[in-house]
Amino acid sequence: MPESSGPGGHAVVAGAGIGGLLAARVLSETYERVTLVDRDTLPQGGGPRRGVPQSRHAHGLLSRGFEVLEEFFPGLGDDLVGQGALVRDAQADVRWFNDGHRMSGGDSALPCLMVSRPALETYLRSRVAALEGVEIQDRCEVLEPVAEKAGGRITGVRLLRVNAEPQTVAADLFVDATGRSNRGVAWLTGLGYEAAPEDRVDSKVVYVSREYRRRPGEAPADAYLVGASASVPRGGVALSAEGGRWLVTLFGMNGDVPPVDPAGFHRFAERLPVPELHELLERLEPLTEPLAMRIPVSVRRRYERIDRMPAGYLVFGDALCQFNPSYGQGMTAAALQAVALRDCLARGSGPAAVREYFRRAAQAVGVPWDMSVGGDLRFPFVEGRRTLRVRLLNRYVARLHRVAAVDPEVARAFLTVANLSSPPQGLFAPKVLRRVLRGPSGGAGARAAVRPPSAQATGA
Structure with missing residues (x-):
């Protein structure tokens, strides 16, 4: 896909995070001018920034997301590997622990990109800034979109730059990619429209992250990735990243919070469902102090259900759907929204295209949303409607994890779905279904791996 601009028009994108950058990349094919604005001072050399506090924590880019980014930004993987990132197989090079069971190894043919969020965002920003007709303005705040009274079409955006008076710039399209701040509710009501209905799930997750030095050959x-289990609602990840680092994030649920003192952080790791991550940390040299973040409630905004929307008004990324980060779906979901936006704009940019975008975007986020919400509802303290379908699916997936500990084919099927490279129906393909229903064939891997409470270290 060439990185070039299209025939005409001006699009303004609010928010220069991953979602906003992807939106700008797609819009550059259709609009003569694309202006991407962000309130932050965007760091020239990379690094975390105030408007993306979650960037200090470990991020996952699923295989499908990596594939889409390579499509929009050819050479991305090679460029980032040249900067110290890693491309690895999601099964062969990753230790997965689901419900306390270590997943079987093997070659999944699912490449995953291991890179920090700031490094990825900085790289994407440099590529987007190089596109013809695209301008990125930092220290610039969107006050509100402006629409004509008759018909409600977007005509401009009021901007506030540092040390300047508010200014209205003409625009044919406005994209809300402001992330979790949810400023779109005020913007839409200010234009005389109703806010989108919301689906909300509070998994009561708190993250604490720390960086460690990574040396070649020190880990297998x-x-x-250690997922929380229903009996042990704690988990964590350790991801290799550029700069010779391990990015380690531990998370607890329902008040069982990882401590921010170094000793307490390691004691919490000792209480995970399996010992491997704690054993890794005990061998590593820490580079930073632990840093905590309370994860906001997961919210899906159902714009596809609204009858009236301003023509030329789109919502993208976390502003559309913010996930429980434990499942690592957010950046890949944004990439899938970019595909939906590209396909809709190929048909035009009128009101019908806007409605079609929200419909397709809902499909793009629907699968990962259902997967993460279904996983959250395993925990009794998470409020939500547990339908018969959800209960049966969770029982089936729990059985699948036991089988995946000894069956590489079942493990590969799970990873393909978890990486959004195939639909959930892949878990019920006849070959997979037979193996799961037959159950583990025996061996150490088939036994329950979650340490019983009496065997887990106590204290925090």
Whole structure:
């Protein structure tokens, strides 16, 4: 896909995070001018910034997301590997622990990109800034979109730059990619429209992250992912990243919070469902102090259900759907929204295209949303409607994890779905279904791996 601009018009994108950058990349094919604005001072050399506090924590880019980014930004993987990132196989090079069971190894043919969020965002920003007709303005705040009274079409955006008076710039399209701040509710009501209905799930998750030095050959894998189990609602990840680092994030739920003192952080790791991540940390040299973040409630905004929307008004990324980060779906979901936006704009930019975008974007986020919400509802303290379908699916997936500990084919099927490279129906393909229903064939891997409470270290 060429990185070139299209025939005409001006689009303004609010928010220069991953979602906003992807939106700008797509819009550059259709609009003569694309202006991307952000309130932050965007760091020239990379690094975390105030408007993206979650960037200090470990991020996952699923295989499908990596594939889409390569499509929009050819050479991305090679460029980032040249900067110290890693491309690894999601099964062969990652230690997965689901419900306390270590997943079987093997070659999944699912490449995953291991890179920090700031490094990825900085790289994407440099590529987007190089596009013809695209301008990125930092220290510039969107006050509100402006629409004509008759018909409600977007005509401009009021901007506030540092040390300047508010200014209205003409625009044919406005994209809300402001992330979790949810400023779109005020903007839409200010234009005389109703806010979108919301689906909300509070998984009561708190993250604490720390960086460690990474040396070649010190660990048998390049990443560790320990999922929380219903009996042990704690988990964590350790991901290799550029700069010779391990990015380690531990999370607890329902008040069981990882401590921010170094000793307490390691004691919490000792209480995870399996010992491998704690054993890794005990061998590593820490580079930073632990840093905590309370994860906001997961919210899906159902714009596809609204009858009236301003023509030329779109919502993108976390502003559309913010996930429980434990599942690592957010950046890939934004990439899938970019595909939906590209396909809709190929048909035009009128009101019908806007409605079609929200419909397709809902499809793009629907699968990962259902997966993460279904996973959250395993925990009794998470409020939500547990339908018969959800209960049966969770029982089936729990059985699948036991089988995946000894069956590489079942493990590969799970990873393909978890990486959004195939639909959830892949878990029920006849070959997979037979193996799961037959159950584990025996061996150490088939036994329950979650340490019983009496065997887990106590204290925090």
